[in-house]
Amino acid sequence: MLYSRYFASKLIKANHKLLFAFFLFVYASLIFCHLSYCYPPHEDSQWYKKLRYKMVSQQIEARDIYNQKVLQAMRDVPRHLFVPERRKKSAYGDFPLPIGYGQTISQPYIVALMTDLLKPEKDDIALEVGTGSGYQAAVLSKIVKKIYTVEIIAPLGKAADKRVDELGYKNITVKVGDGYFGWEQYAPFDCIIVTAASDHIPPPLVKQLKNGGKMAIPVGKPFQVQKLMLVEKSEKGEIRIKNILPVRFVPLRRIQR
Numbered sequence: 324m325l326y327s328r329y330f331a332s333k334l335i336k337a338n339h340k341l342l343f344a345f346f347l348f349v350y351a352s353l354i355f356c357h358l359s360y361c362y363p364p365h366e367d368s369q370w371y372k373k374l375r376y377k378m379v380s381q382q383i384e385a386r387d388i389y390n391q392k393v394l395q396a397m398r399d400v401p402r403h404l405f406v407p408e409r410r411k412k413s414a415y416g417d418f419p420l421p422i423g424y425g426q427t428i429s430q431p432y433i434v435a436l437m438t439d440l441l442k443p444e445k446d447d448i449a450l451e452v453g454t455g456s457g458y459q460a461a462v463l464s465k466i467v468k469k470i471y472t473v474e475i476i477a478p479l480g481k482a483a484d485k486r487v488d489e490l491g492y493k494n495i496t497v498k499v500g501d502g503y504f505g506w507e508q509y510a511p512f513d514c515i516i517v518t519a520a521s522d523h524i525p526p527p528l529v530k531q532l533k534n535g536g537k538m539a540i541p542v543g544k545p546f547q548v549q550k551l552m553l554v555e556k557s558e559k560g561e562i563r564i565k566n567i568l569p570v571r572f573v574p575l576r577r578i579q580r
């Protein structure tokens with residue numbers, strides 16, 4: 324009887340220790356989950372970096388883009404931090420991805436190609452029409468001095484503004500508005516990139532392009548195959564338009580005035 328009491332008290336003590344260890348484990352797990360919930364948007368790991376380098380060699384260099392500035396920018400910008408949480412793992416695939424509100428972040432190759440077409444330089448001032456996630460602006464911002472970008476869907480524009488700010492891209496300014504009219508206040512621009520398809524080249528954008536500047540824009544009807552065009556303005560102000568390749572972009576919307 325005495326022995327059984329002795330063993331019972333030992334067992335209770337041991338259970339206390341087990342219980343304590345269990346609660347410690349639960350508490351630590353809760354803290355870990357909380358931290359990983361708060362911090363993942365800004366994290367860039369070796370795993371993602373590897374995917375990014377592979378993306379550049381297999382999807383971009385393999386398709387004959389050799390501009391080192393463009394390749395380096397594509398290696399540097401953490402594309403997975405510009406897509407919705409559940410798309411992170413497919414961020415480096417060879418395809419566009421949905422970013423909400425029926426819009427998409429372009430396929431990595433198209434981002435690289437359009438950036439390369441502009442032949443951007445370090446002192447350039449650029450304009451983007453169609454901020455979306457802010458990814459294209461981030462890539463271009465690695466090369467040029469300043470980029471102004473306009474987004475027509477307010478929640479997308481605000482989210483992109485917050486994202487580029489948190490990720491430390493100091494030379495990007497986002498505005499919510501109709502990019503069809505460009506951004507008069509900061510014109511003229513050395514490069515203009517339009518990432519939504521228009522059935523014509525918006526005259527205000529041609530006007531806001533600097534002499535010697537370049538604009539990349541998909542031209543064609545919505546929800547059909549469009550033509551990626553390169554618009555070049557000579558030093559004398561003459562316009563030359565080149566048809567680069569068939570593409571598929573979301574339509575350039577218009578605010579009714």
Ligand code: SAH
Nearest residue numbers: 453454455456458459474475502518575576
């Ligand atoms: N460049 C973006 C992807 C663009 S998707 C990125 O890197 O993620 C095209 C974007 O153009 C969409 O977000 C769409 O809302 C925006 N857009 C469409 N019409 C517009 C307009 N008139 N002015 C500004 N943005 C427009």
